[in-house]
Amino acid sequence: MKIKRIALGTAAVLAATLVVAGGGAYLWAERHDSLDAIDPPDAASFDSELIDRGETLAAAGFCASCHTRSSAEPYAGGRPMETPFGVVHATNITPDPETGIGRWSADAFRRAMHQGIRRDGAYLYPVFPYDHFTRITDDDIDALYAYFMTRKPVEQATPENGLSFPFNVRTLLAGWTLLYLDEGRFEPDPDRDDEWNRGAYLVEGLGHCGACHTPRNDFGAVNEDARFTGARVDGWYATPLIPHSPAPVPWSEFGMVNYLIDGWDMDYGIANGPMQPVVNSLARLPEDDVYAISTYLLSFQDDESDVSRDDLLADAEARAFADDRVPEDERLEEGPLRRGQQRFADSCANCHRSVSDTAPLALLSSVQGDDPINLINAIIDGVEPPDGVPNKSMPGFSSMPDDEISDLVAFIRHHFTDEPAWENVSDAIAESRRNFQ
Template identity: 40%
Template sequence: MTRKSRWLIAGGVVIAAALIISFLLMWKPAIAPVSPPAPTSFDARTRLAGARVVALGDCIVCHTAKGGKPFAGGLPLATPFGTIYATNITPDVGTGIGDWSLEAFTRALRYGVARDGHLLYPAFPYIHFTRMSDPDISAAYAYLMTREPVKATAPANDLIFPLNFRPLLGFWNVLFLHPGAQQPDASKDTEWNRGKLLVDGLGHCASCHSPLNLIGGEKSGHAFDGGIVDGWEAPALNALGAAPKPWTREQLVTYLRTGRAGEHGAAAGPMLPVTRDLATVPEEDVQAIATYVLSIQKAQPGATHATGSAVDSTSPEVQRGATLFAASCAQCHGPDAPMQSIGERPTLAFSTAVNAATPRNAIQMMLIGNGWHGEDSMNYMPAFNQIYNDQQIADLASYIRATYSQRGAWQDIEAMAAKLRKEDDAR
């Protein structure tokens, strides 16, 4: 037998062993379907508690497609590995979870396993939901089972090979799924422990606000260091103390409940619908979240001074940006704009996006804006993607950085604008 043949056989044995191990890790028995429970079988108190749990978990945000029925799925979730489509979690029997028992629902939240036994992709944050209490899970089940059933099948996921091979999730779960209730810290008070449970568990904040490793797991040792979601930067939650105006607890509570904070700015992108959910829960929940988040602040080297080369305010791009700003932005964001006081819009000098290490969110705000939300016009900003080209967006960003931030110049702004515009158009 030649050396090449031996290597081929050895390679085949390794692949076969990996497939067998993957199957053993992946295989879970199906849980028998049930008849949809009657809405009247759940009491009003439990349904109300469920509404609170579902809002804190942001379930409607991910499980509702643009223009679709609530909780009916179909929303495309962009990942570095392709697109995953959110599933239907209405009580429809054919396409939703209408034939799921509480046992099946609990297993999905705790272990990422569907009723029929297949493993769920971790875009569904079961690695955080696994910390949920039994009463919270039961309440969420009661609430969802009393929603309007919607017959809607989500499109097939579009993932790159081999990540579209579900058995690999068995290995992924070994690395990142750690089931078990979160134990309270006896050295902390009740509010802090409640906040930690909401942030780490039901609220799954680290899913968006942490960087991911090469296989899509939250990078070890970098929780809350910031991440990228749907083309937007989810800022580092442990750097709020290093903002030009450090966040206070009261400001963070207001921001999480209203989508705006007087000395910081307005929520946009994926965060905006989260704040609309948090507006519906008891304020004590949001206060607990804010208390915990502000307790995890870390020193940020270089945060108080410019990073990178200084912005040349006389450069051609900054001068062109000044003209564009006067034409399209100064009415709301200029120093003499009435909306600065009437609308409680903060100066751009305090903006998280303007002071960020990259121009990503500033560009996205200019390209996408903040849509009109009826009478709640406070967070409105028009989109400029059909008005300004990539160079003009870059010029505006250069002017804003030079005028309103003490930090260093952004690099390759036009290239990022072109990239983000292409990604936004594909969504």
């Protein structure tokens, strides 16, 4: 038995040694050379039409949303990105020669976008969605390069990332890349028309919608088996997209285009949280591109739905004006739904019963969906609508005690939906408090 244990132990050590040796050999084979630094190119050396196209593409990719911390210094980086592995800071992508990408050649920029490798040969963390950007054409990458290299240089060093061992070892990303990077440019579907393919290119590549709206696995890679089913991002819930959308009213082309360009539609509500700057970027796109995005996403919707929009709107209005849907056993006692109903009457009813000015709560994904965090964030921090939606802001109620917020959320969920009560409301309130400290 002792000999057998020794043999098994030796085999285990040998296997581990082979794994380590093999992993080391792979990492060595996958090392990447540093690309030569260049002198920052003169902005006048870039064609103006190429720069303009790059500006539109940067809007389509929402680049400023991540790479801008202060509106006074666009693209200077520094914004902290929370991940399950720690904090990663967005980098400076202005043409500053010391702290930005001023000494990056077009080849270095293209390699970063397509392969996730910096000019010095180190791997970029996949919080930068190069697993989506790998689909962008070389011509579009060159236009983006022209745009960024003609921005105002800002000298601002990127803060140190807050990643613990072993996640702070960039070399290990070679293994991540081997497993999860499907490198290659977008290939149009010959069975689809040009508009659908343009929408697919924008959604799957440059727009990287799945980076937020698809959950990730334990290694931080997009879980393709749960595509567009929603995920937590920066303390918000990126709601499921078609065909998984919790919106009661099926999405129409008009409603989706309206929402993407203006950030508001009567049937779906207001874009809030991380979606707000996305909408502000989309508003700068040609309308044809926004219609293409809508065409692509709507192609996944079940066209055979027997849900009547008129019936849903009538039900939403009836719920808005209904005085009491609290169960009988709570009507004579101070239960959470009763207390929430009173708080709603005191703080919310004046606006949310005026259905001509606000989307009915019964139609909102933040009320109908599986996660309460978006509704709680709106209550605590308010709603700051996108630029195209004036006069639809909502004040925050951060001074409201947690127990009253919990009661209010329970009442809104009960009164305006037929969905089961949320179970994680207290934890979500605590998380929201931390996010808006």
